[in-house]
Amino acid sequence: MNSEKKKIHFVDSSLINPTNPITINLIGAGGTGSQMLTTLARMNHALTELNHAGLSVRLWDDDVITEANLGRQLFAESEMGFHKSVALINRINRFFGTNWKAEKRKFEKDNLGKVQKNMQSVMYISCVDNVKSRFAIAEILDGLKESRGYYRNQSKYWMDFGNSQYSGQVLLSTIGDIKQPNSEKYETVANLPFVTEEFGELLKLSEAEDDTPSCSLAEALEKQDLFINSTLAQMGSSLLWSLFRNGLTENRGIFLNLKNFQSQPIKL
Template sequence: MNTEITKYQEVKTKVHFTDNALINPTNPITVNLIGAGGTGSQVLTALARMNHALSELNHAGLSVRLWDDDVISEANLGRQLFAESELGLSKSVALINRANRFFGTNWKAETQRFEKYDLVQLQSNMKSEIYISCVDSVKSRFYIAEILNELKMDKSYYRNQCKYWMDFGNSQFTGQVLLSTIGNIKQPNSKKYETVESLPFITEEFGELLKISETEDDTPSCSLAEALEKQDLFINSVLAQMGSSLLWSLFRNGLIENRGFFLNLKNFQSQPIKL
């Protein structure tokens, strides 16, 4: 009899409950957005819209710092969110200035790579609750993972404790978004769900696949036509919107059942990544 009961026992849905510090914050949630190219430029706009919506819902909103050491070139126009009048300007400065003017925010731009320097900087500029990476190379992802592993070991400051890392990656027609926790996020007791407190880094779960798929050409494109041979016109914006929707679910719903997705824009297929 006990065997029969176990056999037909309802299987609980796996969920991850958002860290409460993001749901009811005293201060704006700090976000480090790494990369201001095709995807990063789109994600920044999505974050600005999200910040406005959260503020209207009596939430403290977001405080974003954008990292990129690149300048705007002819090849960036059209596929990335830059205008001809911005040629030669720093990508991060141009985007942050535009967002601040349009949305009335006071977000910050860093005209350098997201790199390790000293402990003081790691605890100030580089420490935030959410990290979003929109970088081109697999090497950069592993380097970011190394920094985040170092940051999560530092418990000297209660505020801005590292919580989540969302990584965006793509090739010409395909891409993926994956949400990870930086350490364990304490979960409430639940009779309805099976709660998951730890979501592994993309470098931990798909590290070998990332290394195998490392085929990108780091040579800068000289024209939009050449850039489109590497990344299709709309792959970045579709990834940005879908990934931002996942982040929005963390705030709006307080829980998630999926921690990312794989996307194939050529055949219009999307596959969720379950917890």
Template sequence: MSLILARCNRFFGTGWKAVNRKFDSSSGKAAAAIYISCVDSVSARFEIAEVLKAADKSNLYSNTPRYWMDFGNGKDSGQVVLSTIGNVKQPVSEKFETVARLPFVTEEFGELLRQSETDDLPSCSLAEALEKQDLFINSTLAQMGCSLLWQLFRNGMTTQRGLFLNSADFRTAPLSV
């Protein structure tokens, strides 16, 4: 993700930083416009959701758009899901039906996440996982997630809020707003 972030910083002239550390209740005090997560366990994903819900209630800048983009993967499949942290005020549009709130991955797919918790899949943070995991699943998801962010930045909107990818049979299914 650091290489992709460096490319974005050069292109946009921004100074974004990736923080690679455990996300817990003290993390919510370091407010960011966009939170991007890729965790190894379902419980960690639910913990992030709780921290972000609490941050939404305590934020003094409630009109600042904030998003959570969650990445997850198994052996040869994965997903990217974009959510809003609370409601994000949308401009009036005659062309599109705007949506102020995109549910958290834990709300929309909570039951599936809990079922997947019993799967004995390798951790994406261990070197040995590369032997049991498709070599390009993480980088493919990262590129596609960045493409979604690019749409948001370039067009100010998106009709898709994520995707499901199966690299074994080369299928990708968009997750519509």
């Protein structure tokens, strides 16, 4: 008889019954980030209808909208030349009545190597398209691990999205240990490692991939399929929604292959 306990991560209680909206830094407003912002807005509306405090999102991206972004990313021809973060946040705020914020710059330390106050949040969701940015984010969040204290917006979780042309993954990490309740039924897991810790060598091997901007939609589709970003965003959002609704998870991510329509949960 197999008596091995199922591994479970219990979500930090501050996400389940928050006094104030949960602060989220969404990093990247491209193919996945633009889709993810919309799912977060829908999630916020649903949560507030369920008497939850909801979400407060700050979107980070220094890029501007070009013709190559139309169609695959959620931008219109009339928005060309605007910053992606500003165009998306303005649209979401008008549609959903939110007061979310846009940053027209990269999510990185200032010239003095310091993390600014508006870079601190309960959750971080990264939708970046290069390895260097992931390691830069990990470095910032590593520093926040060491400065954890009893204050509002204490950093708790990092959800990272990454993809190639037809495949991708979502991985949930904790920023430090999350206190777990005593359980006789489950083996509780307090720490979920960063993607840069667990798959760092694989990320470095893929560092040489071409990340030059595309000049047209046709050229962009040679790098990323039309629906890989939206499918990945929906699956990652479903994982995030389950954290809020169930308060626990046995999965910390998903591997997706859109070419053969297969998905595989990443167990704890």
